[in-house]
Amino acid sequence: MSENAALLTVLFAMIGGAIRVSTPFIFVSLGECLTEKSGRINLGLEGTLVFGAMAAYAISFLSGSPWLGVFVAGCCGALLGAVHGWVCKLPRVNDVAIGIALMTFGLGLAFFFGKPYIQPAAPRLPSIPLADWTGNASLATALKVNPLFFVGIALAVFLSWAFRNTRTGLILRTTGDSAAAARAMGVSVDRVRLLATTAGGFLAGVGGSFLSLYYPGSWSEGLSSGQGLMAVALVIFARWDPMRCLFASMMFGAAGAIGPALQSIGITQGYYFFNAAPYVVTLFIMIASSSTKGALASAPGELAVTR
């Protein structure tokens, strides 16, 4: 294989990886972004993601309709989000602690109900072949895209617009920045946060359905391996901006493809290092973009971490 062809392989793999791997990150980080904008942290989205993956797979298997599975996964996620939002309404409850509790709860519940669905094969979500016309086989496979990916992009654009330009967005941001100001506006802070957490849970559930129904496309107990937690961290990395969430997720997916792609073209030394590429890249961007002043300026003022 010539130098150029090898480089091209890695490039295609990274594009493909960005598209294939990023979708769950996009959904979970957008959901978390929404929740955190309202002034609350839901660390339980890893549990929501895995439960969503299980629910989607089970429903798709039982009903034969993967899209119904996606919807049910979202509803299950919304339910878990609502539990978080409702419990955090009670006085002197710590949202971080509840989040961790819900994460374990979601995982346990998913493993418990998911047992019978490890073996059977459920119908999967379809993909849109975008590059078949090019006649380039590897480009064609890299650009087989699942509709949920586009939904994720649209959602990021929409959220980014809605935060800035709609009344609902203003209320959400006010609640997140200053609960007192929101109350003075006559807004029920708890209700806004309950709704934001529920919506965030819905998105995380949908993200889970992508894992089990599209890529890698089967349900098993090790399916997520911490992606939900990484997505929550991505929100901080993206400074609570939906568009940046989208780019961070795609970059994370692309960087994740580096490890396997390099090994496949024969660059085999140091694969542990290349497998850590997503984290290394994240770390470097964090350092490069940090500033001594106002590093958390864009953080919602009501978040437990910034208060």
Place this chain on the structure above:
Amino acid sequence: MSFKEMDRRTLLKSAAAGIVGVGAAGLPLRAFAAAPTIGIVYVGPRDDFGWNQAHAVAAKALKSVPGVKVVEEENVPETVAVQKSMESMINLDGANLIFATSFGYFDPHMLEMAKKYPKVEFRHAAGLWTKDKHPGNAGSYYGYLNQGHYVNGVAAGVVSKTGKLGFIAAKPIPTVLLNINSFLLGARKSNPKATVQVIFTGDWSLPVREAEAANALADAGCDVITCHVDSPKVVIETAERRGLLTAGHNASQAPLAPKGFITGAEYKWETIYKDFAALIAKGEKLPNYVRGGIDKDYIANTAYGAGASEAARKAADAATADLKANKPYVVGPLKDNKGNEVVPAGKSIDNYDVALEQTSYLVEGVVGSIT
């Protein structure tokens, strides 16, 4: 704490003994001790299409043997939890033989239990037990899955058009390296120019990275893919979707790839388990060190799938016959992929040689490195 537990346990034990005693007094005497009750502990779910499923299939076969009682527990972590599982199997179910099926169960957990219950036999499914260091009621059993991978390679070498085969491996430990090497040696037997491209994922179960690795191998031009990870489901399914041929690992993955499945390397633990059960029933001493491959029916290849051509089947059958006759397949001259000599010309490594279990290199033709 431990005193309290001890008391409770002793109490339970004597109570159980009392009940048995009362029962025995009223009944004609029967040899209770000889009835094999076998406890099997799994580290993961029993239906993972992989390592645990291979053991669970054997457990099921064992249950059908009359007079044998089997108790199982799955998802037992490699912590003190496994000691508790074993104790409850021994004390509550009366197990007289325990199969610890995961690597990390051995030290200290199984060793502790072996010391505490000298009358119970313990066997570990890996190569850690040594005669001088460890208790006599413990031992190890293992099947040479590498022989199955060799047969996989022979068939894969025939059907591959590009001569590039892909291998997705978890970690570069000796068993994994041996399987990769065996796959290559098999492939080279049918196609002397074949190469095996290895991707190490870094851990036993990382579904997303395994799928990425399968895609990367497909993009690099490999047309047959096999793997050594805990659950090959994701790898086989992803490869099938990409239209590649696949060879299996640990258990049967044939149903996952109706179009591209060639054959797979499968453990047949039931052969070992049934032997042990029969020995207990006869009241004979169990062997401490059990090894075997295709020759002893400890390993078998999955029935050929649609991906295996007529020629591939013939070549694989011939390779199986050679292994049944215990003919060595690691034959010199052989170099590792850094150019160092591993086996000199005219020599070979015997199938039962411990050197194979200690493989620390990738042979020439494997594209990949251990670090």
